[in-house]
Amino acid sequence: MNRTMADSDSEEAAVLDNTDLTSPESENNMINTMVERETALLKKIDINVAESEKRSGKNTVNMQETYTVYLIEIRPANAAEGGLPVGDSPWRRYSEFELLRTYLLVTYPFVVIPPLPEKRAEFVWHKLSADNLDPDFVERRRLGLENFLIRVASHSVLSKDKIFYQFLTEEKGWREAVLETGFQDKADSRLKSLSATLRVKNPDKSFTDLKQYSDELNSAISHLLRVRAKVADRMYGVYKVHGNYGRIFSEWSAIEKEMGDGLQSAGHHMDTHSASVDDILEEEEHYADQLKEYLFYTDALRSVCRKHELIQYELEMAVLDLASKKQQREELTTGAVRVFSLKGMSSKLFGQESPEQRESRLAALQQSIQASEDAVLDKNQECREFMRMSWEEVKRFKEQKDRELREALISYAIMQISMCKKGIQVWSNAKECFNKM
Amino acid sequence: MLFTGISLFSGLSFLCGPFHCGPSLCGPSPCSCLFLIACSLSSCQNPSLAVGSSVSSSVVQGSLVHSPGALVRSSGSMVNQYGLEEEEEEEEEEARGGVPTRDLFVTVDHPESHVTAIETFIVYRVLARTTRGDFDSSEYEVHRRYQDFLWLRGKLEEGHPTLIIHPLPEKFVMKGLVERFSEDFIETRRRALQTFLSKTAEHPMLSRSPQLKVFLTEQDLTAIKKQGPSFLSRMGDSVRAAAIAVRGVRARPQEFGAMQDYADEFSCKMSALDKVTQRIIKEQNEYLEELSQYGPLYSQWAELEADLSEPLRGVAGCLDLCGRETEEQLRHLTEVLQPTLHQYLLCADTLKTVLRRRDHIQAEFEAKNDALASSAVSKKGDLETLKEEAAGLEERVESANSALKGDWARWGDAMRYDLREALVSTADKNQDYYEKCLAVWETFLLSQKTPPGQEED
Numbered sequence: 001m002n003r004t005m006a007d008s009d010s011e012e013a014a015v016l017d018n019t020d021l022t023s024p025e026s027e028n029n030m031i032n033t034m035v036e037r038e039t040a041l042l043k044k045i046d047i048n049v050a051e052s053e054k055r056s057g058k059n060t061v062n063m064q065e066t067y068t069v070y071l072i073e074i075r076p077a078n079a080a081e082g083g084l085p086v087g088d089s090p091w092r093r094y095s096e097f098e099l100l101r102t103y104l105l106v107t108y109p110f111v112v113i114p115p116l117p118e119k120r121a122e123f124v125w126h127k128l129s130a131d132n133l134d135p136d137f138v139e140r141r142r143l144g145l146e147n148f149l150i151r152v153a154s155h156s157v158l159s160k161d162k163i164f165y166q167f168l169t170e171e172k173g174w175r176e177a178v179l180e181t182g183f184q185d186k187a188d189s190r191l192k193s194l195s196a197t198l199r200v201k202n203p204d205k206s207f208t209d210l211k212q213y214s215d216e217l218n219s220a221i222s223h224l225l226r227v228r229a230k231v232a233d234r235m236y237g238v239y240k241v242h243g244n245y246g247r248i249f250s251e252w253s254a255i256e257k258e259m260g261d262g263l264q265s266a267g268h269h270m271d272t273h274s275a276s277v278d279d280i281l282e283e284e285e286h287y288a289d290q291l292k293e294y295l296f297y298t299d300a301l302r303s304v305c306r307k308h309e310l311i312q313y314e315l316e317m318a319v320l321d322l323a324s325k326k327q328q329r330e331e332l333t334t335g336a337v338r339v340f341s342l343k344g345m346s347s348k349l350f351g352q353e354s355p356e357q358r359e360s361r362l363a364a365l366q367q368s369i370q371a372s373e374d375a376v377l378d379k380n381q382e383c384r385e386f387m388r389m390s391w392e393e394v395k396r397f398k399e400q401k402d403r404e405l406r407e408a409l410i411s412y413a414i415m416q417i418s419m420c421k422k423g424i425q426v427w428s429n430a431k432e433c434f435n436k437m
Numbered sequence: 438m439l440f441t442g443i444s445l446f447s448g449l450s451f452l453c454g455p456f457h458c459g460p461s462l463c464g465p466s467p468c469s470c471l472f473l474i475a476c477s478l479s480s481c482q483n484p485s486l487a488v489g490s491s492v493s494s495s496v497v498q499g500s501l502v503h504s505p506g507a508l509v510r511s512s513g514s515m516v517n518q519y520g521l522e523e524e525e526e527e528e529e530e531e532a533r534g535g536v537p538t539r540d541l542f543v544t545v546d547h548p549e550s551h552v553t554a555i556e557t558f559i560v561y562r563v564l565a566r567t568t569r570g571d572f573d574s575s576e577y578e579v580h581r582r583y584q585d586f587l588w589l590r591g592k593l594e595e596g597h598p599t600l601i602i603h604p605l606p607e608k609f610v611m612k613g614l615v616e617r618f619s620e621d622f623i624e625t626r627r628r629a630l631q632t633f634l635s636k637t638a639e640h641p642m643l644s645r646s647p648q649l650k651v652f653l654t655e656q657d658l659t660a661i662k663k664q665g666p667s668f669l670s671r672m673g674d675s676v677r678a679a680a681i682a683v684r685g686v687r688a689r690p691q692e693f694g695a696m697q698d699y700a701d702e703f704s705c706k707m708s709a710l711d712k713v714t715q716r717i718i719k720e721q722n723e724y725l726e727e728l729s730q731y732g733p734l735y736s737q738w739a740e741l742e743a744d745l746s747e748p749l750r751g752v753a754g755c756l757d758l759c760g761r762e763t764e765e766q767l768r769h770l771t772e773v774l775q776p777t778l779h780q781y782l783l784c785a786d787t788l789k790t791v792l793r794r795r796d797h798i799q800a801e802f803e804a805k806n807d808a809l810a811s812s813a814v815s816k817k818g819d820l821e822t823l824k825e826e827a828a829g830l831e832e833r834v835e836s837a838n839s840a841l842k843g844d845w846a847r848w849g850d851a852m853r854y855d856l857r858e859a860l861v862s863t864a865d866k867n868q869d870y871y872e873k874c875l876a877v878w879e880t881f882l883l884s885q886k887t888p889p890g891q892e893e894d
Contacts, residue, residue: 213741220738227731234724241720244713252706255699259853266860402744409748410885413755416878423871431864437857 041159042150045086047168048073049146052138053091068138069093070145074168087169094119097145099178100167104158105300106183109307110390111158112397114151115296117144123225123288125233125281136282140289147293193306196313203312204387210394211305218298221291228288232281243274262437266430273426280419287415290408294401301397304390311386315379322372329365332358541567541638543653545631548623551582558582559623561630565653577654583608585652586630588662592648593637598794599841600643601848603636604783605629621771628776636851642840686796687803690838696845697792704785711778718775721767725760732756751881758877766870769863777859781852788848791841798837802830 051071059065069091076086097116104113121137131137149168152158163181166174249267253260547562565577586605593602606629609622637643651661689697735753739746805827809820 216741217738220734220741224731224734224738227727227734231724231727231731234720234727237720238717238724241713241717244716245710248706248709248713252703252710255702255706256853259857262857402742405745406748406885409752410882412752413878413882413885416755416759417875417882420871420875420878424868424875427864427868427871431861431868434857434860434864437853437860 039154039156039159041153041165042077044077045153045168046075046077047146047149047153048075049142049149052142054133055093066133067093068133068141070142072149072168088171090167090169090171090174092167094141094145096167096175097148099175100164101148102187103163103178103181103183104152104161105303106187107161107181108157110304110386110393111155112297112300112304112393113158114148114155115293115300116148117141117289118292118296123222123229123292125229125236136285140285144289144293188307188310193310196310197306200309200313201316203309206391207305207308207387210301214298214301214305218295221295221298225288225291225295228284232284236277236281239274239277241274242270246270246274259437262433262435265436266433269426269430269433273423273430276422276426280415280422283415283418284412287408287412290404290411294405297397297401301394304394308383308386308390311379311383315376315383318372318376318379322369322376325365325369325372329362329369332362332365539639540569541565541644543631543634543638545627545634548627558584559626561627563634563653572650572654574654579653579656579658581652581658583626583630585658585662586633588658589648589652590633593643593646596646596648597642597840598798599791599837599844600640601784601787601791601841601844602640602643603633604780604787605633607783625772625776628772629780632780640847686800689796689799692842693792693795693838696788700785700788700792704782704789707778707782707785711775711782714770714775714778718767718770721763721770725763725767728756728760728763732760748885751884755877755881759874762870762873762877766866769866773866774859774863777855781856784848784852795837795841798830799834802827802834805830 049070050073053069053071054066055069056064056066070093071089071091073089074086075084094116101113101116104111117140120132121134152164158164163174163178166177170177246267246269249263249270253263253267256263542565544564545561546564548559549562551558551560560580560582563577563579563581565579567575583605590602590605593600606626637646637649643649652658655661732753732755735749735756739749739753742749805823809823809827
């Protein structure tokens with residue numbers, strides 16, 4: 001017990017002064033400090049998903065359903081506590097957040113769009129409820145949604161989006177506004193996307209690497225979260241069984257004269273020990289949530305890669321198109337038929353077409369080629385722009401990921417330390433009691 | 438009371454941590470913590486001293502040594518762990534200017550498989566060292582199997598029906614996947630056999646038993662095992678016992694009633710504790726299994742990363758080290774706490790058995806008394822015989838009662854000592870476990886204090 005923990009303790013306190021905060025607070029602090037008010041938007045406003053509420057209503061198929069809504073509160077930045085809210089303080093449900101995100105995905109395909117908290121509870125260990133209406137789940141979702149909004153608001157491009165601002169401030173009419181943008185038409189169909197992925201010939205190597213990285217990261221974090229849940233489950237079991245000691249010691253103390261007091265008080269410590277696991281594991285859920293966010297980020301990365309593949313594919317198609325048209329022109333002008341064609345055959349059989357016919361065909365082809373060349377230039381431009389912008393985004397994302405995940409690992413270590421400290425306390429107390437037996 | 442040195446294995450001093458030794462308290466020898474325990478025991482009114490009429494003075498000293506001796510013997514495994522020989526500890530004692538009050542030391546070790554045409558069994562080496570005059574030599578080495586221990590305990594029970602004899606480890610029961618010849622099972626059994634012999638060797642009366650001497654000294658036990666009370670007399674005993682069991686004792690003295698209640702309750706509690714501890718061990722094992730898969734996942738992730746790989750590997754390392762500490766802690770539970778609790782569970786049964794036997798003895802006497810009172814006796818000679826028999830039985834009752842009461846107190850002290858020590862050492866081990874894990878994670882935190890940017894070129 002007389003280890004030199006006290007020394008290192010104060011050092012840690014200096015470096016990471018979140019040690020004593022409860023996790024939700026520390027998470028918020030982390031978000032708000034890391035954001036550093038980079039964008040004009042965040043210089044103006046504070047974003048809070050302040051509350052949640054259960055609502056009942058009829059859904060699209062006219063069935064009664066219960067769902068949760070979340071209050072979005074916008075206040076002027078750095079205002080005193082009594083700052084008046086900006087806008088309507090709308091209540092939004094999860095599906096509206098999904099709609100917003102889909103809109104952002106389509107409108108800014110080169111951006112790594114921040115993910116939403118999970119739709120359904122996954123990677124649960126047994127004591128944790130998988131029910132979407134469970135208060136703990138709702139609370140963690142509330143934090144996740146707030147996190148999402150703040151991330152969007154701190155993005156240099158996304159923060160300027162009008163629909164986003166409307167989402168934050170306008171209760172009515174937002175849904176219509178977002179649909180009016182017609183983003184759904186602009187969305188690339190899954191089929192188009194998939195076929196591009198399969199058929200693209202020369203995707204940029206950095207993007208193929210990125211795609212591979214996202215897949216591997218996704219797999220690594222999933223696996224980790226799954227096993228973490230199992231470890232949590234087991235740890236819960238060990239701690240809870242110690243509660244039985246408490247009960248038995250208490251009963252046993254009744255028949256012992258000399259040992260009674262010692263046993264009784266030791267029993268209380270066993271109860272404390274058993275109860276402590278609930279808080280410990282609740283804290284760990286926040287760590288799991290941080291990992292989950294990056295798990296879901298891999299989807300956003302994959303989106304960006306797919307967009308690149310699509311544009312690249314379209315460029316390749318445009319180039320092919322141009323090449324084939326040029327070839328046609330060559331055939332027309334030289335009359336040489338390199339490749340078997342019906343036209344060539346029929347001209348052999350039925351005689352060449354008239355020079356006038358040829359001229360007009362050539363002219364049309366020339367125009368078409370011109371259009372194709374423009375298309376190729378445009379596509380090339382688009383491709384390069386996309387690569388440039390998205391690569392910057394990816395770089396920024398990677399820096400953010402490294403920074404934040406390192407912080408998460410550090411906070412995990414702090415949690416473990418706190419758990420150990422509790423254990424030391426309990427067992428040294430118990431030892432004292434046993435000694436008095 | 439002249440209390441000189443107590444035999445003590447120096448390696449066990451760590452268990453004495455919580456005791457504050459006052460050197461002036463107990464005589465000339467330098468402080469040994471167990472000393473103090475023995476002294477405090479002597480100062481608390483030990484009823485065995487008052488009641489034990491047939492107990493010799495040398496044995497009185499011996500009885501007060503029991504608790505520390507209990508420590509010594511129930512931690513016999515620790516002795517072997519630290520590799521200390523009795524020789525060393527006796528020398529040490531002599532160096533301290535003391536004379537060992539324990540005069541018989543036993544160890545059970547070297548389990549070996551013994552194969553015959555009919556069966557395979559484990560044979561243990563039993564070493565005995567003694568300074569007692571009634572032993573021809575000062576050192577003996579024999580080989581015994583579990584059945585031999587069973588025989589010995591049976592004989593001891595016969596000779597001392599109301600003494601509390603330490604239980605033997607149970608016969609093999611097919612429990613889950615535990616193999617009869619698994620290392621763990623054999624080791625657990627070996628420790629329990631050692632505890633049994635040690636406690637018997639330090640018991641004031643049992644250590645004088647001729648069967649114990651034979652057990653420790655004779656090379657070939659089989660011939661001796663065949664001797665014993667005749668089949669017919671054994672029959673007679675059991676028939677009589679059955680007859681009296683039907684009758685039951687009439688006027689059980691209140692103190693034995695209280696003991697009966699205690700034995701029942703104690704048995705309940707020990708059983709519950711035993712089960713809970715087993716459950717904790719099981720859960721902890723499963724935790725360890727999952728943990729062993731968890732750590733490597735961080736390493737695997739690290740392989741995908743650049744800057745992040747260092748902290749990820751750090752966490753993997755921490756989890757690995759914590760896993761090892763968990764193994765250690767689990768080992769302690771399995772090797773120290775669990776066996777102790779289990780043995781006292783078996784002791785509880787012994788208590789009940791001993792009380793039952795005492796009741797039988799009393800019932801026999803009451804039956805004889807009834808026969809006497811009913812005066813359905815014709816001849817005068819028969820009346821005289823009855824009176825003699827009654828008197829004999831009355832004596833038997835009295836000596837059984839006093840033996841039991843004395844031993845009960847002795848056993849109680851030993852029990853409290855053993856259980857307290859086991860619980861203290863478990864709490865200590867658990868605290869140690871958390872402290873080690875704490876250090877592991879704090880080291881990791883310190884390593885993260887330097888921003889990675891500064892480490893790169």
